[in-house]
Amino acid sequence: MRQLEDLLQDSENMESQDFVQQPPLSSWSQRQKEVQQCWQQARPQNLDSLLSAENIVQMTCNHCHVKEAVIRCGECMPSEWFCAECDGSVHKHHTLHNRQTIMDGFFKYIPPTESVTLCDTGKYSICEQDCFLPTALPQRICSCDTADAAVSVGRSIILVCINGRYDLHVPVLTCKHCNQKWAPEVSDFVKSGYWPATMQAQTLFHQDLFHSFEAMKTAAPGMSRQAFTAMLDQRTKQYGRTGKVNADAFQRSFLQFVYCNYEENQLIGKEPLVCPACSPEMVAVSVDGNRKLYRFQKTNQSEEPGFFNGVFLARDSEVSSFVEEVRGTVKSTAGKAMCGDTQWNAARETSKRANKLDEEGVEIAVCRHVYTFFSKV
Template identity: 45%
Template sequence: MASRGGGKLQLQSHTPRSNAPCHPVWRFHLLSPQQNSILKSNLKKILERLSDILTSYLSAEPQKSSASSWSFRQQKASERWKEARPYHLKCLIATEAVGQPLCWLCHEPAVIRCRECLPEEWFCGDCDVLHHKKQPLHNRECVIHGFSEAIPPTSCVIKGRDGYCIHEQACILPTVKAPDCSCEGTNFTILPGKPVILITINGRFDLHQPLRVCQTCQHQWTPDLKDLLRSGYWPASDTSSTLYTLDLLNSFQDLKVISPGFSRQAFAKLLEHRTKIGGRSGQINGDTLQRSFLEFMLHLRKTSSAVVLLSPAQPARQKCWLFQPMETESYIAFAETQALMILPFLRGSLWLKTLRCLDLWKPYRKQ
């Protein structure tokens, strides 16, 4: 209560004189409208400031944890992909538009598109035949029907009176350069020779071996096995009617080492699918592929002067793989991790049978 001597107003609590416990009773002055407005304004500013502090804290917290939170990074990556999805779809559809392209060689209306010849990807019919005569393994697309359509290398586009039409042509297998003729002639003609099937990582190609004819002495040359090997091909049989590229065999070896359960039939189906995508056709024999591959690996080991031998007297998970140089009688054991890497690939395959047939299998055991 206020004192009678003119002192300041004080707040006092009055506790009743009673034995029962009770809370103190406070008495307040009522604020004027001006003071009430000022108080509300200050309180509003304080709340806004607290809200800004809380918002900045919440926005900074995920950035702090993004470096260590895998789930948060995956979520943000999914969100970014989702945001960019419409733009990616628009760009993908735009790439399928044919438009009115021109040949980069003669600037005539283009009808063939080859993405492997970037940046010069558009060709007219004549320039396509001229350019891809030495590049028959390129995947080409024809646009004469208003959309992109894959065509094999044995097809070419010819412009006639009634428009464009597709004709068949013979494609020659790319090989090493032919040796000089003994007559020292310089006029040669390269003709399609014996048909040959070439299987690459992009599938099957039906081609012809080159037949070079000297116009001076009429001497004919066709590549033999040495020329095919130097060109990067490996025969599927002794007749060399089917060839595999070394890149294909090396890729198959890498797949068998990384994934030993990957079957040859699945790999053959993969190659057939890629053949179909390229506008070509034809089957690929998985058994022939594996037999040729094992023969290639065997000769590769021979050229390295080494043969890998398996000792059947020891458990499979021990250091039972032996390294025998062809010229010596010494044996060196592989590390256990290397043995486990190679063992699933060779177990149950024709590799060990081939070694037995060639008298290269010897049941040596590590001493």
């Protein structure tokens, strides 16, 4: 009976405590609160882990297992530690890897054009070296029976990828029997996954870089090419390299790449503007009714045809005939918008107020499914 009385008393105390407690949080709020508490509790441990990762320890080369490691390459993990000799032999074929030295007692990124050598004094030093552009090589460069060719350093070339800018050299193959030479051309660069910035191919952009820029423009259409190339400059500096990425050259090369891909899709019968919601006639209406290109008339630039003539912007002849039809049918009344004289300030073509806004865009209203394609251009 005493045990039963104690249990009943405990039950009454618990009911009274539940009555004065705050109402329980929702499941989502409770999960968010628990996640935040877990991060707060783990913050000191995470800070210690971050600091300990910068600690320099004496390591042996993971490849020869004999000499002292002086280079760490995170992209070669789990065998990321290299001695000076193994680093030269392995990264000769992996030029774009981002390597770090531990010579001065801390991790420091070095460009692929630098290597670590052991001096006669027993100390390590940084030396310059020539690096080849990673490109596909032909099996034969001449009609000789043997495919024995020597590789030498060719002209300098700039490669820009998602990790920034690299200053490299093109490889030149020379047959040891007939002295026939071979050097990569624009077609070879395209086969290797690059795209020329100019027809002289002094600068190359990685095609994967264009795909990344296209995906980012789709997710964030307001991002400019200057912001994207500034990010590439920061990546270049972060990994111990130097040099800038030309934003204008990037834009021109990207447009040519997109246009060539469009022509390729046309040849294979792939339609870029296919909307499952409003096919076969996709809905895309220009809101302001003009292309805001009157600023180019003040310059001496030659008028060049558009890359996608008639694809998503109607041709001039079609627009002119449509406007004449509307003006001949609809009577103009005061207060209603006309082309170039709209009451909407953002779409007015003849604005008297000076501003620094970009007036080269087009205000359009499209189906949400078609928006993905329009945001890429």
